[in-house]
Amino acid sequence: MRLPPREDEKCLYKTEGVILRTRNLGEADKIVTLYTKARGKVVATARGARRxxxxLLGPTQIFTHGRYLIFEGKSMDTLSQGEIINSNQPLRDDLEKMAAAMYLCELVDVMVEVEAANEATFTLICNTLRMIDTGAISFALRGFELKFMQQLGYQPQLEWCISCGAPITEQAFFSREGGVVCNRCRASAGPVHAVSKGTVELIKRVLEWDWSRITILHPSDQSLRELAVCMRAYIDFRLDKPMRSLEFIQTLNDSYDSEVTS
Ligand SMILES: [Zn+2]
Structure with a gap:
Protein backbone atom coordinates (compact mmCIF):
# COMPACT_ATOMS: atom_id res chain seq x y z
CA MET A 1 0.00 0.00 0.00
CA ARG A 2 1.27 3.46 -0.89
CA LEU A 3 1.14 6.00 1.87
CA PRO A 4 -0.11 9.47 0.95
CA PRO A 5 2.72 12.04 0.76
CA ARG A 6 3.43 13.94 3.97
CA GLU A 7 2.40 17.60 4.12
CA ASP A 8 5.97 18.86 3.74
CA GLU A 9 6.98 16.29 1.11
CA LYS A 10 7.39 17.74 -2.37
CA CYS A 11 7.38 15.80 -5.58
CA LEU A 12 10.02 16.60 -8.16
CA TYR A 13 9.76 15.86 -11.86
CA LYS A 14 11.97 16.31 -14.88
CA THR A 15 10.47 16.95 -18.29
CA GLU A 16 11.05 18.55 -21.66
CA GLY A 17 8.89 21.59 -22.29
CA VAL A 18 8.29 24.70 -24.40
CA ILE A 19 7.72 28.09 -22.75
CA LEU A 20 4.32 29.39 -23.94
CA ARG A 21 3.93 32.47 -21.79
CA THR A 22 5.77 34.48 -19.14
CA ARG A 23 4.53 37.07 -16.69
CA ASN A 24 6.52 39.18 -14.26
CA LEU A 25 6.13 38.51 -10.58
CA GLY A 26 7.49 40.89 -7.95
CA GLU A 27 10.96 42.38 -8.45
CA ALA A 28 12.85 39.57 -10.14
CA ASP A 29 10.61 36.51 -10.51
CA LYS A 30 8.54 35.16 -13.35
CA ILE A 31 5.46 33.02 -13.68
CA VAL A 32 5.92 30.76 -16.70
CA THR A 33 3.39 28.65 -18.56
CA LEU A 34 4.98 25.65 -20.29
CA TYR A 35 3.68 22.85 -22.44
CA THR A 36 5.57 19.82 -21.17
CA LYS A 37 6.04 16.39 -22.66
CA ALA A 38 5.24 14.61 -19.40
CA ARG A 39 2.35 16.62 -17.98
CA GLY A 40 0.97 18.90 -20.69
CA LYS A 41 0.36 22.50 -19.64
CA VAL A 42 2.07 23.49 -16.41
CA VAL A 43 2.19 26.87 -14.65
CA ALA A 44 5.24 27.44 -12.44
CA THR A 45 7.11 30.23 -10.71
CA ALA A 46 10.76 30.79 -11.65
CA ARG A 47 12.47 32.60 -8.81
CA GLY A 48 15.06 35.20 -9.76
CA ALA A 49 14.56 34.43 -13.48
CA ARG A 50 14.63 38.13 -14.44
CA ARG A 51 18.04 38.78 -12.87
CA LEU A 56 16.97 30.51 -15.25
CA LEU A 57 17.07 33.70 -17.37
CA GLY A 58 17.74 31.92 -20.71
CA PRO A 59 15.73 28.74 -20.17
CA THR A 60 12.60 30.69 -19.20
CA GLN A 61 12.44 32.97 -22.26
CA ILE A 62 9.29 32.63 -24.33
CA PHE A 63 9.42 29.93 -27.12
CA THR A 64 12.44 28.19 -25.53
CA HIS A 65 12.46 24.40 -25.78
CA GLY A 66 14.29 22.96 -22.83
CA ARG A 67 14.65 20.31 -20.17
CA TYR A 68 13.21 21.40 -16.85
CA LEU A 69 13.25 20.28 -13.24
CA ILE A 70 10.01 21.22 -11.49
CA PHE A 71 8.83 20.93 -7.90
CA GLU A 72 5.16 20.29 -7.37
CA GLY A 73 3.61 22.85 -5.07
CA LYS A 74 0.28 23.04 -3.32
CA SER A 75 -0.96 26.10 -5.20
CA MET A 76 1.72 26.45 -7.88
CA ASP A 77 4.74 24.50 -9.07
CA THR A 78 8.28 25.88 -8.93
CA LEU A 79 10.68 25.64 -11.85
CA SER A 80 14.02 25.03 -10.21
CA GLN A 81 16.37 24.16 -13.07
CA GLY A 82 16.38 24.51 -16.82
CA GLU A 83 18.66 23.49 -19.65
CA ILE A 84 18.14 24.85 -23.19
CA ILE A 85 17.63 22.32 -26.01
CA ASN A 86 16.66 24.94 -28.61
CA SER A 87 16.46 28.61 -27.62
CA ASN A 88 14.36 29.46 -30.71
CA GLN A 89 16.07 32.86 -30.67
CA PRO A 90 15.21 33.67 -34.35
CA LEU A 91 11.54 33.63 -33.37
CA ARG A 92 12.18 36.49 -30.94
CA ASP A 93 14.32 38.47 -33.42
CA ASP A 94 11.80 38.74 -36.26
CA LEU A 95 8.46 40.49 -35.71
CA GLU A 96 6.48 38.36 -38.14
CA LYS A 97 7.85 35.08 -36.77
CA MET A 98 7.34 36.32 -33.23
CA ALA A 99 3.70 37.21 -33.92
CA ALA A 100 3.10 33.73 -35.40
CA ALA A 101 4.79 31.94 -32.51
CA MET A 102 2.87 34.06 -29.99
CA TYR A 103 -0.38 33.11 -31.69
CA LEU A 104 0.51 29.40 -31.51
CA CYS A 105 1.42 29.69 -27.82
CA GLU A 106 -1.74 31.61 -26.96
CA LEU A 107 -3.90 29.09 -28.83
CA VAL A 108 -2.42 26.21 -26.84
CA ASP A 109 -2.73 28.16 -23.59
CA VAL A 110 -6.42 28.98 -24.07
CA MET A 111 -7.47 25.61 -25.50
CA VAL A 112 -5.92 23.12 -23.07
CA GLU A 113 -6.47 22.60 -19.37
CA VAL A 114 -3.58 22.34 -16.93
CA GLU A 115 -1.95 18.89 -16.83
CA ALA A 116 -3.89 17.25 -19.65
CA ALA A 117 -0.79 15.65 -21.17
CA ASN A 118 -0.60 14.78 -24.85
CA GLU A 119 2.87 13.97 -26.17
CA ALA A 120 1.67 14.39 -29.77
CA THR A 121 0.74 18.01 -28.98
CA PHE A 122 4.19 18.63 -27.52
CA THR A 123 5.83 17.27 -30.69
CA LEU A 124 3.45 19.32 -32.86
CA ILE A 125 4.37 22.53 -31.02
CA CYS A 126 8.13 21.87 -31.51
CA ASN A 127 7.68 20.99 -35.20
CA THR A 128 5.53 24.05 -35.91
CA LEU A 129 7.95 26.46 -34.22
CA ARG A 130 10.72 24.98 -36.38
CA MET A 131 8.63 25.47 -39.53
CA ILE A 132 7.78 29.08 -38.59
CA ASP A 133 11.52 29.65 -38.34
CA THR A 134 12.00 28.44 -41.94
CA GLY A 135 9.68 31.24 -43.08
CA ALA A 136 6.70 29.13 -44.23
CA ILE A 137 4.68 30.98 -41.61
CA SER A 138 1.17 30.88 -42.99
CA PHE A 139 1.22 27.17 -43.85
CA ALA A 140 2.90 26.33 -40.54
CA LEU A 141 0.06 28.02 -38.62
CA ARG A 142 -2.71 26.46 -40.71
CA GLY A 143 -1.12 23.03 -40.36
CA PHE A 144 -0.84 23.56 -36.62
CA GLU A 145 -4.46 24.70 -36.26
CA LEU A 146 -5.77 21.66 -38.14
CA LYS A 147 -3.66 19.06 -36.34
CA PHE A 148 -4.14 20.70 -32.94
CA MET A 149 -7.94 20.75 -33.33
CA GLN A 150 -7.78 17.12 -34.44
CA GLN A 151 -5.79 16.21 -31.31
CA LEU A 152 -8.41 17.96 -29.16
CA GLY A 153 -11.13 15.87 -30.78
CA TYR A 154 -12.44 18.53 -33.17
CA GLN A 155 -11.56 16.93 -36.50
CA PRO A 156 -13.63 18.55 -39.26
CA GLN A 157 -15.94 16.34 -41.31
CA LEU A 158 -14.98 16.58 -45.00
CA GLU A 159 -16.61 13.67 -46.85
CA TRP A 160 -20.28 14.31 -46.15
CA CYS A 161 -22.43 17.39 -45.62
CA ILE A 162 -22.72 17.94 -41.85
CA SER A 163 -26.35 19.07 -42.30
CA CYS A 164 -27.92 16.41 -44.57
CA GLY A 165 -25.23 13.71 -44.75
CA ALA A 166 -25.06 13.70 -48.55
CA PRO A 167 -21.63 13.09 -50.10
CA ILE A 168 -20.03 16.31 -51.35
CA THR A 169 -19.63 16.11 -55.11
CA GLU A 170 -19.73 19.76 -56.21
CA GLN A 171 -18.78 23.02 -54.50
CA ALA A 172 -18.24 22.63 -50.76
CA PHE A 173 -18.81 25.25 -48.07
CA PHE A 174 -17.01 25.13 -44.74
CA SER A 175 -19.10 25.64 -41.61
CA ARG A 176 -17.58 26.88 -38.36
CA GLU A 177 -19.45 24.04 -36.66
CA GLY A 178 -16.87 21.59 -37.93
CA GLY A 179 -17.04 20.46 -41.51
CA VAL A 180 -18.40 20.99 -44.98
CA VAL A 181 -21.98 21.60 -46.09
CA CYS A 182 -23.41 21.05 -49.55
CA ASN A 183 -24.83 23.68 -51.89
CA ARG A 184 -28.43 22.82 -50.94
CA CYS A 185 -27.85 23.22 -47.21
CA ARG A 186 -25.63 26.31 -47.28
CA ALA A 187 -28.49 28.82 -46.90
CA SER A 188 -29.79 27.20 -43.70
CA ALA A 189 -26.36 26.32 -42.25
CA GLY A 190 -25.42 29.71 -40.76
CA PRO A 191 -22.14 31.41 -41.67
CA VAL A 192 -20.19 29.33 -44.23
CA HIS A 193 -17.17 29.92 -46.47
CA ALA A 194 -16.69 28.53 -49.98
CA VAL A 195 -13.77 26.11 -50.25
CA SER A 196 -12.25 24.81 -53.47
CA LYS A 197 -11.64 21.09 -54.09
CA GLY A 198 -7.90 21.76 -53.79
CA THR A 199 -8.33 23.22 -50.32
CA VAL A 200 -10.46 20.27 -49.15
CA GLU A 201 -7.74 17.90 -50.43
CA LEU A 202 -5.08 19.95 -48.63
CA ILE A 203 -7.01 19.74 -45.34
CA LYS A 204 -7.32 15.95 -45.71
CA ARG A 205 -3.60 15.56 -46.31
CA VAL A 206 -2.65 17.73 -43.36
CA LEU A 207 -4.94 15.71 -41.11
CA GLU A 208 -3.64 12.35 -42.34
CA TRP A 209 0.03 12.93 -42.95
CA ASP A 210 3.00 13.14 -40.61
CA TRP A 211 4.48 16.60 -40.14
CA SER A 212 7.66 15.69 -42.05
CA ARG A 213 5.54 14.94 -45.14
CA ILE A 214 3.42 18.08 -44.72
CA THR A 215 6.47 20.33 -44.83
CA ILE A 216 7.25 19.27 -48.41
CA LEU A 217 3.82 20.43 -49.67
CA HIS A 218 3.53 23.78 -51.44
CA PRO A 219 -0.09 24.88 -51.18
CA SER A 220 -1.37 27.67 -53.42
CA ASP A 221 -1.93 31.17 -52.01
CA GLN A 222 -5.64 30.73 -52.70
CA SER A 223 -5.80 27.54 -50.61
CA LEU A 224 -3.89 29.19 -47.77
CA ARG A 225 -6.27 32.17 -47.83
CA GLU A 226 -9.36 29.94 -47.83
CA LEU A 227 -7.94 27.79 -45.08
CA ALA A 228 -7.07 30.83 -42.94
CA VAL A 229 -10.66 32.10 -43.13
CA CYS A 230 -12.17 28.67 -42.38
CA MET A 231 -9.87 27.89 -39.45
CA ARG A 232 -10.39 31.34 -37.93
CA ALA A 233 -14.18 30.82 -37.95
CA TYR A 234 -13.82 27.23 -36.72
CA ILE A 235 -11.52 28.10 -33.81
CA ASP A 236 -13.32 31.30 -32.78
CA PHE A 237 -16.55 29.28 -32.59
CA ARG A 238 -14.89 27.15 -29.86
CA LEU A 239 -13.41 30.07 -27.91
CA ASP A 240 -15.14 32.27 -25.33
CA LYS A 241 -13.12 35.39 -26.07
CA PRO A 242 -10.99 36.81 -28.91
CA MET A 243 -7.27 36.04 -28.91
CA ARG A 244 -4.94 38.93 -28.06
CA SER A 245 -2.14 37.84 -30.40
CA LEU A 246 -4.48 38.26 -33.41
CA GLU A 247 -4.62 42.02 -32.74
CA PHE A 248 -0.82 42.05 -32.87
CA ILE A 249 -0.79 40.19 -36.20
CA GLN A 250 -3.45 42.59 -37.55
CA THR A 251 -1.40 45.63 -36.47
CA LEU A 252 1.66 44.16 -38.21
CA ASN A 253 -0.29 43.53 -41.42
CA ASP A 254 -1.76 47.04 -41.32
CA SER A 255 1.69 48.58 -40.93
CA TYR A 256 3.00 46.54 -43.91
CA ASP A 257 -0.01 47.63 -45.97
CA SER A 258 0.55 51.30 -45.17
CA GLU A 259 4.26 50.93 -46.06
CA VAL A 260 3.29 49.49 -49.44
CA THR A 261 0.69 52.18 -50.18
CA SER A 262 2.63 55.18 -48.84
ZN1 LIG B 1 -26.41 19.10 -47.25
Missing part, protein backbone atom coordinates in the same frame (compact mmCIF):
# COMPACT_ATOMS: atom_id res chain seq x y z
CA UNK A 52 20.81 39.23 -15.45
CA UNK A 53 23.07 36.47 -14.20
CA UNK A 54 20.39 34.07 -13.07
CA UNK A 55 20.72 30.55 -14.51
Missing amino acids: TRNR
